[in-house]
Amino acid sequence: MNVENGVHDAHYYVPPPSRWPLVGSGALFCLGLGAALTINQVGAGRWILLAGFAILFWMLAGWFGDVIRESEGGQYGQQVDYSFRWGMSWFIFSEVMFFAAFFGALFYTRAISVPELGLLGDTQQLLWPDFKASWPLATGPKAADYQAMHPMGLPAINTALLLSSGATLTWAHWGLLNQQRQVLSRGLGLTIILGSVFLGLQAYEYHHAWTAMNLMLSSGAYGATFYMLTGFHGMHVLVGTIILITMWLRVQRGHFTPLQHFGFEAAAWYWHFVDVVWLLLFVLVYCL
Template sequence: MNVENAVHDAHYFVPSPSRWPIVGAVALFCLGLGAALAINQVASGRWVLLIGAGVLLWMLIGWFGDVVHESESGSYGQQVDYSFRWGMSWFIFSEVMFFAAFFGALFYTRTISVPELGFFSETQRMLWPNFQADWPMATGPKSAAYQAMHPFGLPAINTALLLTSGVTLTWAHWGLLQQQRRVLSLGLGLTIVLGVLFLCLQAYEYQHAWSELKLTLASGAYGATFYLLTGFHGMHVLVGTLILTTMWLRVQRGHFTPLQHFGFEAAAWYWHFVDVVWLGLFVFVYVL
Protein backbone atom coordinates (compact mmCIF):
# COMPACT_ATOMS: atom_id res chain seq x y z
CA MET A 1 0.00 0.00 0.00
CA ASN A 2 1.37 3.39 -0.97
CA VAL A 3 0.38 6.09 1.48
CA GLU A 4 1.71 8.84 -0.80
CA ASN A 5 -0.74 7.84 -3.56
CA ALA A 6 -3.72 7.65 -1.22
CA VAL A 7 -6.60 10.12 -1.25
CA HIS A 8 -6.27 12.32 1.80
CA ASP A 9 -8.29 15.38 2.78
CA ALA A 10 -9.34 17.11 5.97
CA HIS A 11 -12.33 14.83 6.48
CA TYR A 12 -11.33 11.28 5.66
CA PHE A 13 -8.42 9.13 4.50
CA VAL A 14 -8.94 6.69 1.63
CA PRO A 15 -6.00 4.29 1.16
CA SER A 16 -4.77 3.22 -2.23
CA PRO A 17 -5.78 -0.24 -3.55
CA SER A 18 -4.34 -3.08 -1.47
CA ARG A 19 -3.27 -6.62 -2.33
CA TRP A 20 -3.97 -7.94 1.16
CA PRO A 21 -7.67 -8.89 0.69
CA ILE A 22 -6.84 -11.26 -2.17
CA VAL A 23 -3.90 -12.64 -0.20
CA GLY A 24 -6.24 -13.31 2.72
CA ALA A 25 -8.73 -15.02 0.40
CA VAL A 26 -5.98 -17.31 -0.90
CA ALA A 27 -4.93 -18.10 2.67
CA LEU A 28 -8.48 -19.01 3.72
CA PHE A 29 -8.90 -21.17 0.61
CA CYS A 30 -5.70 -23.06 1.44
CA LEU A 31 -6.80 -23.49 5.04
CA GLY A 32 -10.18 -24.89 4.01
CA LEU A 33 -8.71 -27.13 1.33
CA GLY A 34 -5.93 -28.33 3.63
CA ALA A 35 -8.39 -29.12 6.41
CA ALA A 36 -10.61 -31.09 4.03
CA LEU A 37 -7.66 -33.05 2.68
CA ALA A 38 -6.24 -33.71 6.16
CA ILE A 39 -9.60 -34.98 7.47
CA ASN A 40 -9.75 -37.39 4.54
CA GLN A 41 -6.17 -38.50 5.30
CA VAL A 42 -4.66 -37.13 2.11
CA ALA A 43 -0.91 -36.82 2.56
CA SER A 44 -0.67 -33.31 1.10
CA GLY A 45 -3.42 -31.96 3.37
CA ARG A 46 -1.11 -30.99 6.21
CA TRP A 47 1.24 -29.16 3.87
CA VAL A 48 -1.60 -27.21 2.26
CA LEU A 49 -2.89 -26.39 5.74
CA LEU A 50 0.57 -25.20 6.80
CA ILE A 51 0.90 -23.06 3.66
CA GLY A 52 -2.49 -21.50 4.33
CA ALA A 53 -1.52 -20.67 7.90
CA GLY A 54 1.75 -19.13 6.72
CA VAL A 55 0.06 -16.99 4.06
CA LEU A 56 -2.56 -15.88 6.59
CA LEU A 57 0.16 -14.85 9.04
CA TRP A 58 1.95 -12.94 6.26
CA MET A 59 -1.31 -11.17 5.39
CA LEU A 60 -1.99 -10.19 9.02
CA ILE A 61 1.52 -8.84 9.56
CA GLY A 62 1.51 -6.97 6.25
CA TRP A 63 -1.98 -5.52 6.50
CA PHE A 64 -1.70 -4.39 10.09
CA GLY A 65 1.79 -3.12 9.34
CA ASP A 66 0.34 -0.87 6.64
CA VAL A 67 -2.27 0.44 9.07
CA VAL A 68 0.43 1.16 11.66
CA HIS A 69 2.51 2.99 9.04
CA GLU A 70 -0.48 5.08 7.97
CA SER A 71 -1.25 5.94 11.58
CA GLU A 72 2.31 6.89 12.49
CA SER A 73 2.67 9.00 9.33
CA GLY A 74 -0.24 11.17 10.43
CA SER A 75 -2.61 10.12 7.67
CA TYR A 76 -5.57 9.51 9.98
CA GLY A 77 -7.84 12.31 11.06
CA GLN A 78 -10.62 12.53 13.61
CA GLN A 79 -13.20 10.88 11.35
CA VAL A 80 -10.97 7.84 10.83
CA ASP A 81 -10.54 7.63 14.59
CA TYR A 82 -14.34 7.56 14.95
CA SER A 83 -14.53 4.78 12.37
CA PHE A 84 -11.97 2.69 14.22
CA ARG A 85 -13.80 3.17 17.52
CA TRP A 86 -17.16 2.20 16.06
CA GLY A 87 -15.60 -0.77 14.28
CA MET A 88 -13.99 -2.06 17.48
CA SER A 89 -17.19 -1.45 19.42
CA TRP A 90 -19.26 -3.52 17.00
CA PHE A 91 -16.60 -6.23 16.97
CA ILE A 92 -16.71 -6.54 20.76
CA PHE A 93 -20.51 -6.52 20.63
CA SER A 94 -20.39 -9.46 18.21
CA GLU A 95 -18.08 -11.24 20.66
CA VAL A 96 -20.56 -10.55 23.47
CA MET A 97 -23.30 -12.20 21.39
CA PHE A 98 -20.94 -15.09 20.63
CA PHE A 99 -20.51 -15.91 24.30
CA ALA A 100 -24.14 -15.07 25.08
CA ALA A 101 -25.17 -17.97 22.82
CA PHE A 102 -22.99 -20.40 24.79
CA PHE A 103 -24.14 -19.06 28.15
CA GLY A 104 -27.68 -19.42 26.84
CA ALA A 105 -27.03 -23.05 25.95
CA LEU A 106 -25.68 -23.66 29.45
CA PHE A 107 -28.71 -21.94 31.01
CA TYR A 108 -31.15 -23.92 28.85
CA THR A 109 -29.49 -27.22 29.68
CA ARG A 110 -29.33 -26.66 33.43
CA THR A 111 -32.58 -24.79 34.00
CA ILE A 112 -34.97 -26.18 31.39
CA SER A 113 -33.94 -29.44 29.74
CA VAL A 114 -32.61 -31.31 32.79
CA PRO A 115 -35.64 -30.53 35.01
CA GLU A 116 -37.98 -31.45 32.15
CA LEU A 117 -36.29 -34.80 31.71
CA GLY A 118 -36.62 -35.39 35.42
CA PHE A 119 -40.28 -34.35 35.45
CA PHE A 120 -41.28 -37.13 33.06
CA SER A 121 -39.71 -39.67 35.38
CA GLU A 122 -41.80 -42.69 34.38
CA THR A 123 -41.12 -42.26 30.69
CA GLN A 124 -37.46 -41.51 31.18
CA ARG A 125 -36.99 -44.43 33.56
CA MET A 126 -37.86 -46.80 30.72
CA LEU A 127 -35.11 -45.30 28.56
CA TRP A 128 -32.53 -44.42 31.20
CA PRO A 129 -33.19 -46.34 34.41
CA ASN A 130 -30.45 -44.58 36.39
CA PHE A 131 -31.20 -41.03 35.22
CA GLN A 132 -31.26 -38.31 37.89
CA ALA A 133 -32.15 -34.70 37.18
CA ASP A 134 -29.04 -33.30 38.87
CA TRP A 135 -26.25 -31.00 37.69
CA PRO A 136 -23.65 -31.95 36.81
CA MET A 137 -25.18 -35.12 35.48
CA ALA A 138 -23.51 -38.51 35.76
CA THR A 139 -23.53 -40.04 32.30
CA GLY A 140 -22.61 -43.37 30.80
CA PRO A 141 -21.43 -46.52 32.55
CA LYS A 142 -19.37 -46.46 35.72
CA SER A 143 -16.18 -46.66 33.71
CA ALA A 144 -17.11 -43.34 32.08
CA ALA A 145 -17.99 -41.57 35.33
CA TYR A 146 -16.34 -38.20 35.87
CA GLN A 147 -15.82 -35.65 38.60
CA ALA A 148 -17.03 -32.06 38.33
CA MET A 149 -14.59 -29.16 38.41
CA HIS A 150 -14.29 -27.22 41.66
CA PRO A 151 -14.00 -23.41 41.80
CA PHE A 152 -11.13 -23.35 44.28
CA GLY A 153 -7.58 -24.11 43.25
CA LEU A 154 -6.57 -23.40 39.66
CA PRO A 155 -9.83 -21.66 38.62
CA ALA A 156 -9.57 -19.26 41.56
CA ILE A 157 -5.88 -18.61 40.81
CA ASN A 158 -6.71 -17.93 37.16
CA THR A 159 -9.43 -15.53 38.25
CA ALA A 160 -6.92 -13.64 40.39
CA LEU A 161 -4.45 -13.55 37.48
CA LEU A 162 -6.96 -12.07 35.05
CA LEU A 163 -8.26 -9.52 37.55
CA THR A 164 -4.68 -8.48 38.30
CA SER A 165 -3.95 -8.22 34.58
CA GLY A 166 -6.81 -5.75 34.26
CA VAL A 167 -5.19 -3.62 36.95
CA THR A 168 -1.73 -3.72 35.35
CA LEU A 169 -3.21 -2.83 31.94
CA THR A 170 -5.06 0.14 33.46
CA TRP A 171 -1.78 1.17 35.12
CA ALA A 172 -0.06 1.00 31.74
CA HIS A 173 -2.80 3.17 30.22
CA TRP A 174 -2.31 5.70 33.01
CA GLY A 175 1.41 5.72 32.27
CA LEU A 176 0.69 6.45 28.61
CA LEU A 177 -1.61 9.35 29.45
CA GLN A 178 0.99 10.74 31.88
CA GLN A 179 3.79 10.27 29.30
CA GLN A 180 5.62 7.87 31.58
CA ARG A 181 6.91 5.41 29.01
CA ARG A 182 8.60 3.19 31.57
CA VAL A 183 5.31 2.66 33.43
CA LEU A 184 3.57 2.00 30.10
CA SER A 185 6.11 -0.62 29.07
CA LEU A 186 6.27 -2.29 32.48
CA GLY A 187 2.51 -2.42 32.99
CA LEU A 188 1.93 -3.80 29.51
CA GLY A 189 4.70 -6.37 29.97
CA LEU A 190 3.24 -7.55 33.28
CA THR A 191 -0.18 -7.92 31.65
CA ILE A 192 1.32 -10.13 28.95
CA VAL A 193 3.10 -12.29 31.53
CA LEU A 194 -0.14 -12.73 33.48
CA GLY A 195 -1.94 -13.74 30.29
CA VAL A 196 0.70 -16.36 29.51
CA LEU A 197 0.49 -17.70 33.08
CA PHE A 198 -3.29 -17.98 32.72
CA LEU A 199 -2.92 -20.04 29.53
CA CYS A 200 -0.31 -22.32 31.11
CA LEU A 201 -2.49 -22.98 34.15
CA GLN A 202 -5.53 -23.61 31.97
CA ALA A 203 -3.56 -26.14 29.93
CA TYR A 204 -2.55 -27.88 33.17
CA GLU A 205 -6.18 -27.78 34.34
CA TYR A 206 -7.32 -29.44 31.11
CA GLN A 207 -4.72 -32.17 31.49
CA HIS A 208 -5.82 -32.76 35.08
CA ALA A 209 -9.53 -32.79 34.19
CA TRP A 210 -9.08 -35.08 31.19
CA SER A 211 -6.71 -37.67 32.64
CA GLU A 212 -7.47 -37.66 36.38
CA LEU A 213 -11.07 -36.47 36.71
CA LYS A 214 -12.12 -38.31 33.51
CA LEU A 215 -13.94 -35.19 32.33
CA THR A 216 -13.96 -35.31 28.52
CA LEU A 217 -16.05 -33.94 25.68
CA ALA A 218 -18.02 -37.19 25.87
CA SER A 219 -19.00 -36.57 29.50
CA GLY A 220 -22.52 -35.51 28.68
CA ALA A 221 -23.80 -31.94 28.62
CA TYR A 222 -21.53 -30.89 31.48
CA GLY A 223 -18.32 -31.91 29.75
CA ALA A 224 -19.41 -30.41 26.43
CA THR A 225 -20.42 -27.03 27.89
CA PHE A 226 -17.36 -26.90 30.16
CA TYR A 227 -14.83 -27.33 27.35
CA LEU A 228 -16.86 -25.24 24.92
CA LEU A 229 -17.03 -22.18 27.18
CA THR A 230 -13.57 -22.39 28.76
CA GLY A 231 -11.92 -23.43 25.49
CA PHE A 232 -13.28 -20.52 23.46
CA HIS A 233 -12.40 -18.17 26.30
CA GLY A 234 -8.86 -19.54 26.37
CA MET A 235 -8.62 -18.91 22.63
CA HIS A 236 -9.66 -15.30 23.22
CA VAL A 237 -7.03 -14.96 25.95
CA LEU A 238 -4.43 -16.24 23.48
CA VAL A 239 -5.52 -13.73 20.83
CA GLY A 240 -5.59 -10.94 23.41
CA THR A 241 -2.08 -11.82 24.58
CA LEU A 242 -0.79 -11.69 21.00
CA ILE A 243 -2.45 -8.31 20.49
CA LEU A 244 -0.95 -6.94 23.71
CA THR A 245 2.46 -8.28 22.69
CA THR A 246 2.15 -6.40 19.41
CA MET A 247 1.26 -3.25 21.34
CA TRP A 248 4.30 -3.78 23.62
CA LEU A 249 6.58 -4.04 20.59
CA ARG A 250 5.10 -0.84 19.22
CA VAL A 251 5.72 0.87 22.55
CA GLN A 252 9.40 -0.11 22.32
CA ARG A 253 9.54 1.64 18.94
CA GLY A 254 8.15 4.85 20.43
CA HIS A 255 4.61 4.55 19.10
CA PHE A 256 1.54 6.06 20.80
CA THR A 257 1.07 9.48 22.35
CA PRO A 258 -1.43 10.69 24.96
CA LEU A 259 -3.59 12.08 22.15
CA GLN A 260 -3.15 9.30 19.57
CA HIS A 261 -3.17 5.76 20.90
CA PHE A 262 -6.34 4.03 19.78
CA GLY A 263 -4.41 0.87 18.88
CA PHE A 264 -3.52 0.53 22.55
CA GLU A 265 -7.06 1.45 23.61
CA ALA A 266 -8.60 -1.17 21.33
CA ALA A 267 -6.33 -3.85 22.79
CA ALA A 268 -7.31 -2.72 26.30
CA TRP A 269 -11.04 -2.88 25.43
CA TYR A 270 -10.63 -6.41 24.15
CA TRP A 271 -8.66 -7.53 27.21
CA HIS A 272 -11.18 -6.08 29.66
CA PHE A 273 -13.93 -7.86 27.73
CA VAL A 274 -12.04 -11.12 28.15
CA ASP A 275 -11.76 -10.43 31.89
CA VAL A 276 -15.51 -9.87 32.25
CA VAL A 277 -16.34 -13.05 30.32
CA TRP A 278 -14.09 -15.05 32.63
CA LEU A 279 -15.91 -13.71 35.70
CA GLY A 280 -19.15 -15.00 34.20
CA LEU A 281 -17.51 -18.35 33.45
CA PHE A 282 -16.12 -18.64 36.95
CA VAL A 283 -19.52 -18.03 38.52
CA PHE A 284 -21.78 -20.02 36.19
CA VAL A 285 -19.45 -22.89 35.22
CA TYR A 286 -17.35 -23.43 38.35
CA VAL A 287 -19.26 -22.00 41.34
CA LEU A 288 -22.96 -22.63 40.64
Protein backbone atom coordinates in the same frame (compact mmCIF):
# COMPACT_ATOMS: atom_id res chain seq x y z
CA MET B 1 -16.34 19.75 5.45
CA ASN B 2 -15.83 20.83 9.06
CA VAL B 3 -18.91 20.44 11.24
CA GLU B 4 -19.73 20.95 14.89
CA ASN B 5 -16.96 23.50 15.44
CA GLY B 6 -14.25 21.27 14.12
CA VAL B 7 -15.25 18.04 15.91
CA HIS B 8 -14.95 16.29 12.55
CA ASP B 9 -12.06 17.24 10.31
CA ALA B 10 -12.09 17.60 6.55
CA HIS B 11 -9.33 15.06 5.97
CA TYR B 12 -10.38 11.42 5.63
CA TYR B 13 -7.62 9.10 4.49
CA VAL B 14 -8.59 6.61 1.79
CA PRO B 15 -5.92 3.89 1.46
CA PRO B 16 -4.77 2.70 -1.97
CA PRO B 17 -5.93 -0.69 -3.31
CA SER B 18 -4.58 -3.51 -1.17
CA ARG B 19 -3.63 -7.10 -1.97
CA TRP B 20 -4.28 -8.29 1.59
CA PRO B 21 -8.01 -9.13 1.22
CA LEU B 22 -7.16 -11.42 -1.69
CA VAL B 23 -4.33 -13.00 0.31
CA GLY B 24 -6.72 -13.49 3.24
CA SER B 25 -9.24 -15.20 0.98
CA GLY B 26 -6.54 -17.59 -0.18
CA ALA B 27 -5.62 -18.31 3.44
CA LEU B 28 -9.22 -19.13 4.36
CA PHE B 29 -9.56 -21.38 1.32
CA CYS B 30 -6.44 -23.32 2.30
CA LEU B 31 -7.60 -23.56 5.93
CA GLY B 32 -11.02 -24.91 4.96
CA LEU B 33 -9.67 -27.33 2.36
CA GLY B 34 -6.81 -28.45 4.60
CA ALA B 35 -9.11 -29.04 7.57
CA ALA B 36 -11.56 -31.08 5.46
CA LEU B 37 -8.76 -33.20 3.96
CA THR B 38 -7.10 -33.69 7.34
CA ILE B 39 -10.35 -34.84 8.96
CA ASN B 40 -10.76 -37.36 6.13
CA GLN B 41 -7.14 -38.49 6.58
CA VAL B 42 -5.93 -37.35 3.17
CA GLY B 43 -2.14 -37.10 3.19
CA ALA B 44 -1.81 -33.59 1.76
CA GLY B 45 -4.40 -32.16 4.13
CA ARG B 46 -2.08 -31.25 6.98
CA TRP B 47 0.34 -29.48 4.63
CA ILE B 48 -2.45 -27.45 3.05
CA LEU B 49 -3.70 -26.60 6.55
CA LEU B 50 -0.22 -25.45 7.63
CA ALA B 51 0.08 -23.40 4.44
CA GLY B 52 -3.25 -21.76 5.25
CA PHE B 53 -2.03 -20.76 8.70
CA ALA B 54 1.26 -19.45 7.27
CA ILE B 55 -0.55 -17.34 4.67
CA LEU B 56 -2.98 -16.07 7.31
CA PHE B 57 -0.15 -14.94 9.62
CA TRP B 58 1.61 -13.29 6.67
CA MET B 59 -1.60 -11.44 5.79
CA LEU B 60 -2.16 -10.27 9.38
CA ALA B 61 1.43 -9.06 9.77
CA GLY B 62 1.41 -7.27 6.43
CA TRP B 63 -2.02 -5.69 6.75
CA PHE B 64 -1.55 -4.47 10.30
CA GLY B 65 1.93 -3.30 9.35
CA ASP B 66 0.43 -1.10 6.64
CA VAL B 67 -2.09 0.32 9.10
CA ILE B 68 0.64 1.07 11.64
CA ARG B 69 2.80 2.82 9.04
CA GLU B 70 -0.17 4.90 7.87
CA SER B 71 -1.02 5.84 11.45
CA GLU B 72 2.53 6.79 12.38
CA GLY B 73 2.82 8.71 9.10
CA GLY B 74 0.02 11.03 10.20
CA GLN B 75 -2.43 9.85 7.54
CA TYR B 76 -5.34 9.33 9.94
CA GLY B 77 -7.50 12.24 11.03
CA GLN B 78 -10.29 12.51 13.58
CA GLN B 79 -12.92 10.94 11.33
CA VAL B 80 -10.75 7.88 10.76
CA ASP B 81 -10.34 7.63 14.54
CA TYR B 82 -14.13 7.65 14.92
CA SER B 83 -14.39 4.91 12.30
CA PHE B 84 -11.88 2.77 14.17
CA ARG B 85 -13.74 3.27 17.46
CA TRP B 86 -17.09 2.34 15.95
CA GLY B 87 -15.55 -0.66 14.21
CA MET B 88 -13.97 -1.96 17.41
CA SER B 89 -17.19 -1.35 19.34
CA TRP B 90 -19.24 -3.41 16.89
CA PHE B 91 -16.57 -6.13 16.87
CA ILE B 92 -16.72 -6.47 20.66
CA PHE B 93 -20.52 -6.48 20.46
CA SER B 94 -20.33 -9.41 18.04
CA GLU B 95 -18.06 -11.18 20.53
CA VAL B 96 -20.61 -10.53 23.28
CA MET B 97 -23.28 -12.20 21.13
CA PHE B 98 -20.89 -15.08 20.39
CA PHE B 99 -20.45 -15.90 24.06
CA ALA B 100 -24.11 -15.17 24.79
CA ALA B 101 -25.02 -18.08 22.49
CA PHE B 102 -22.88 -20.50 24.52
CA PHE B 103 -24.08 -19.14 27.85
CA GLY B 104 -27.63 -19.53 26.50
CA ALA B 105 -26.91 -23.17 25.66
CA LEU B 106 -25.58 -23.71 29.18
CA PHE B 107 -28.68 -22.09 30.70
CA TYR B 108 -31.05 -24.11 28.50
CA THR B 109 -29.33 -27.38 29.42
CA ARG B 110 -29.24 -26.73 33.15
CA ALA B 111 -32.53 -24.93 33.70
CA ILE B 112 -34.81 -26.49 31.07
CA SER B 113 -33.51 -29.63 29.39
CA VAL B 114 -32.23 -31.56 32.42
CA PRO B 115 -35.28 -30.85 34.68
CA GLU B 116 -37.66 -31.83 31.87
CA LEU B 117 -35.83 -35.11 31.33
CA GLY B 118 -36.26 -35.80 35.02
CA LEU B 119 -40.05 -35.49 34.66
CA LEU B 120 -40.40 -38.13 31.96
CA GLY B 121 -41.03 -40.93 34.46
CA ASP B 122 -41.20 -44.39 32.93
CA THR B 123 -40.34 -43.08 29.48
CA GLN B 124 -37.15 -41.56 30.87
CA GLN B 125 -36.20 -44.87 32.45
CA LEU B 126 -36.76 -46.53 29.10
CA LEU B 127 -34.53 -44.06 27.26
CA TRP B 128 -31.87 -43.58 29.91
CA PRO B 129 -31.88 -45.99 32.87
CA ASP B 130 -30.67 -44.61 36.22
CA PHE B 131 -30.81 -41.04 34.93
CA LYS B 132 -30.78 -38.35 37.63
CA ALA B 133 -31.92 -34.82 36.90
CA SER B 134 -28.92 -33.15 38.55
CA TRP B 135 -26.06 -30.97 37.39
CA PRO B 136 -23.39 -31.87 36.58
CA LEU B 137 -24.59 -35.21 35.26
CA ALA B 138 -22.55 -38.04 36.73
CA THR B 139 -24.45 -40.79 34.91
CA GLY B 140 -25.31 -41.26 31.29
CA PRO B 141 -26.18 -43.84 28.65
CA LYS B 142 -22.71 -45.35 28.95
CA ALA B 143 -22.38 -44.68 32.68
CA ALA B 144 -19.41 -42.40 32.07
CA ASP B 145 -17.76 -41.74 35.42
CA TYR B 146 -16.19 -38.28 35.50
CA GLN B 147 -15.57 -35.57 38.06
CA ALA B 148 -16.80 -32.01 37.85
CA MET B 149 -14.50 -29.00 38.05
CA HIS B 150 -14.38 -27.10 41.33
CA PRO B 151 -13.82 -23.34 41.61
CA MET B 152 -11.01 -23.56 44.13
CA GLY B 153 -7.46 -24.22 43.00
CA LEU B 154 -6.44 -23.36 39.45
CA PRO B 155 -9.74 -21.66 38.46
CA ALA B 156 -9.49 -19.30 41.44
CA ILE B 157 -5.82 -18.62 40.71
CA ASN B 158 -6.62 -17.88 37.07
CA THR B 159 -9.37 -15.50 38.17
CA ALA B 160 -6.88 -13.62 40.33
CA LEU B 161 -4.42 -13.54 37.43
CA LEU B 162 -6.91 -12.03 34.97
CA LEU B 163 -8.19 -9.49 37.48
CA SER B 164 -4.59 -8.48 38.19
CA SER B 165 -3.89 -8.21 34.47
CA GLY B 166 -6.78 -5.77 34.12
CA ALA B 167 -5.23 -3.65 36.86
CA THR B 168 -1.74 -3.69 35.30
CA LEU B 169 -3.19 -2.75 31.90
CA THR B 170 -5.05 0.18 33.47
CA TRP B 171 -1.77 1.20 35.13
CA ALA B 172 -0.08 1.09 31.72
CA HIS B 173 -2.83 3.29 30.25
CA TRP B 174 -2.35 5.76 33.10
CA GLY B 175 1.38 5.87 32.29
CA LEU B 176 0.61 6.58 28.62
CA LEU B 177 -1.78 9.42 29.43
CA ASN B 178 0.78 10.96 31.80
CA GLN B 179 3.71 10.53 29.38
CA GLN B 180 5.46 8.04 31.64
CA ARG B 181 6.80 5.63 29.05
CA GLN B 182 8.52 3.40 31.59
CA VAL B 183 5.26 2.83 33.45
CA LEU B 184 3.54 2.13 30.12
CA SER B 185 6.14 -0.46 29.13
CA ARG B 186 6.21 -2.15 32.54
CA GLY B 187 2.43 -2.28 32.84
CA LEU B 188 2.07 -3.83 29.38
CA GLY B 189 4.85 -6.30 30.10
CA LEU B 190 3.25 -7.42 33.36
CA THR B 191 -0.11 -7.83 31.62
CA ILE B 192 1.49 -10.03 28.96
CA ILE B 193 3.19 -12.16 31.62
CA LEU B 194 -0.06 -12.60 33.58
CA GLY B 195 -1.95 -13.56 30.41
CA SER B 196 0.73 -16.08 29.46
CA VAL B 197 0.69 -17.66 32.93
CA PHE B 198 -3.11 -17.90 32.68
CA LEU B 199 -2.80 -19.83 29.40
CA GLY B 200 -0.18 -22.16 30.86
CA LEU B 201 -2.32 -22.95 33.90
CA GLN B 202 -5.39 -23.52 31.74
CA ALA B 203 -3.43 -25.98 29.59
CA TYR B 204 -2.38 -27.81 32.76
CA GLU B 205 -5.99 -27.78 33.98
CA TYR B 206 -7.17 -29.32 30.71
CA HIS B 207 -4.52 -32.05 30.91
CA HIS B 208 -5.46 -32.85 34.50
CA ALA B 209 -9.19 -32.86 33.71
CA TRP B 210 -8.71 -35.14 30.69
CA THR B 211 -6.33 -37.65 32.29
CA ALA B 212 -7.12 -37.65 36.02
CA MET B 213 -10.79 -36.59 36.14
CA ASN B 214 -11.97 -38.35 32.96
CA LEU B 215 -13.68 -35.09 31.97
CA MET B 216 -13.80 -34.98 28.19
CA LEU B 217 -15.81 -33.39 25.42
CA SER B 218 -17.79 -36.63 25.30
CA SER B 219 -18.69 -36.38 29.00
CA GLY B 220 -22.28 -35.42 28.35
CA ALA B 221 -23.63 -31.89 28.23
CA TYR B 222 -21.41 -30.83 31.13
CA GLY B 223 -18.17 -31.77 29.38
CA ALA B 224 -19.29 -30.23 26.09
CA THR B 225 -20.35 -26.88 27.59
CA PHE B 226 -17.30 -26.76 29.88
CA TYR B 227 -14.76 -27.18 27.10
CA MET B 228 -16.63 -25.04 24.58
CA LEU B 229 -16.93 -22.05 26.93
CA THR B 230 -13.51 -22.23 28.58
CA GLY B 231 -11.81 -23.26 25.34
CA PHE B 232 -13.15 -20.37 23.29
CA HIS B 233 -12.29 -18.02 26.15
CA GLY B 234 -8.75 -19.38 26.23
CA MET B 235 -8.48 -18.75 22.48
CA HIS B 236 -9.53 -15.14 23.09
CA VAL B 237 -6.91 -14.80 25.83
CA LEU B 238 -4.29 -16.10 23.38
CA VAL B 239 -5.35 -13.59 20.72
CA GLY B 240 -5.44 -10.80 23.31
CA THR B 241 -1.93 -11.69 24.52
CA ILE B 242 -0.60 -11.58 20.94
CA ILE B 243 -2.23 -8.16 20.48
CA LEU B 244 -0.68 -6.88 23.71
CA ILE B 245 2.75 -8.16 22.64
CA THR B 246 2.31 -6.19 19.41
CA MET B 247 1.40 -3.08 21.43
CA TRP B 248 4.45 -3.59 23.67
CA LEU B 249 6.74 -3.82 20.64
CA ARG B 250 5.20 -0.63 19.28
CA VAL B 251 5.80 1.12 22.61
CA GLN B 252 9.49 0.15 22.41
CA ARG B 253 9.63 1.90 19.03
CA GLY B 254 8.17 5.09 20.48
CA HIS B 255 4.65 4.75 19.13
CA PHE B 256 1.56 6.25 20.80
CA THR B 257 1.06 9.65 22.38
CA PRO B 258 -1.44 10.83 25.02
CA LEU B 259 -3.60 12.26 22.21
CA GLN B 260 -3.20 9.50 19.60
CA HIS B 261 -3.17 5.92 20.87
CA PHE B 262 -6.31 4.16 19.73
CA GLY B 263 -4.35 1.00 18.87
CA PHE B 264 -3.51 0.68 22.56
CA GLU B 265 -7.08 1.56 23.58
CA ALA B 266 -8.55 -1.09 21.27
CA ALA B 267 -6.26 -3.72 22.79
CA ALA B 268 -7.32 -2.59 26.28
CA TRP B 269 -11.02 -2.77 25.37
CA TYR B 270 -10.57 -6.31 24.09
CA TRP B 271 -8.61 -7.42 27.15
CA HIS B 272 -11.14 -5.99 29.60
CA PHE B 273 -13.89 -7.76 27.65
CA VAL B 274 -11.97 -11.03 28.08
CA ASP B 275 -11.73 -10.32 31.83
CA VAL B 276 -15.49 -9.81 32.16
CA VAL B 277 -16.26 -13.00 30.22
CA TRP B 278 -13.98 -14.98 32.53
CA LEU B 279 -15.76 -13.65 35.62
CA LEU B 280 -19.05 -14.90 34.16
CA LEU B 281 -17.42 -18.22 33.33
CA PHE B 282 -16.00 -18.60 36.82
CA VAL B 283 -19.39 -17.99 38.44
CA LEU B 284 -21.66 -19.86 36.01
CA VAL B 285 -19.41 -22.78 35.02
CA TYR B 286 -17.17 -23.39 38.03
CA CYS B 287 -19.14 -22.11 41.03
CA LEU B 288 -22.79 -22.92 40.24
